[in-house]
Amino acid sequence: FRLFFLSKKEGDIQLLAGKGLPGGRRSRKMAGYGMPAAGYPPQCSHPSAACSPPPYYPPYPPPQPDQTYYYGAAAGGNRHRTFFQCLILCATTIFVVLSIISFIFWIVFRPQLPDFSVTDVTVSGFNFSGNELSANWDVNVTAFNGNKKLRVNYDFNKAAIYYEGEVLAVTSLPPFYQDTQTTTTIPVHLATASTFLSDFTSNQLKSSRSNGEASFDIQLRFGLQFKSRKWTTRWRTLRILCENVEIDWTTSGSNPAVGRLKSAGRCLA
Structure with a gap:
């Protein structure tokens, strides 16, 4: 070599x-x-x-940004995002659970709203003084609970009578209880004491009264609660509207000031 x-x-x-x-x-x-x-x-x-090459010194790296600020901001954003995600998840879970419970309740008990109808109306003391009306209304309303397993509680009850969209009288009704598959008669007394009506409504009602017939609307509002031996639902508001309740003054014989029910329209919930 x-x-x-x-x-x-x-x-x-x-x-x-x-x-x-x-x-x-x-x-x-x-x-x-x-x-x-x-x-x-x-x-x-x-x-x-042995000959070695000169030492190599790499250049200094550029300065890094403030990690505390960025990491802190990112951590704060993550916390807020996690909180809202948990809130949405909890709300969705509660909604799904309540929906499942309501579905099971409906499958087991098959709840049905009671049926309402107007069976009798008597109007007395019907009198106009200008556009002011005075009258007394005695109404009988029947409610039928067709549920086989659910009883019904009624509370916070009110009744009102209307003519052409204007309120003639309003009253409160006492609470009551209804058993399964039973019919209950609800007596309703309303008084119109010098109630002022608009010119159009007043003239329309006077004309109908002079012709011997007039149609009114009766509205009922109930606080409704279904009950069974193990289940009790929360209170719900039930509104019943009985439209075109016709009152006839020509069939009162010797007392034409008293009007009576001629025909009752359908009551809708």
């Missing part, structure tokens, strides 16, 4: 022949090779020492 060394004194590259060279000749100076450039290749203090 051949070894190349850098001569420190002369600066020439010499070829030194080791064992195995033919004739044991020594290498001569290589013409055309001068001193190496300053600083390259690196100079070694000893021929046997």
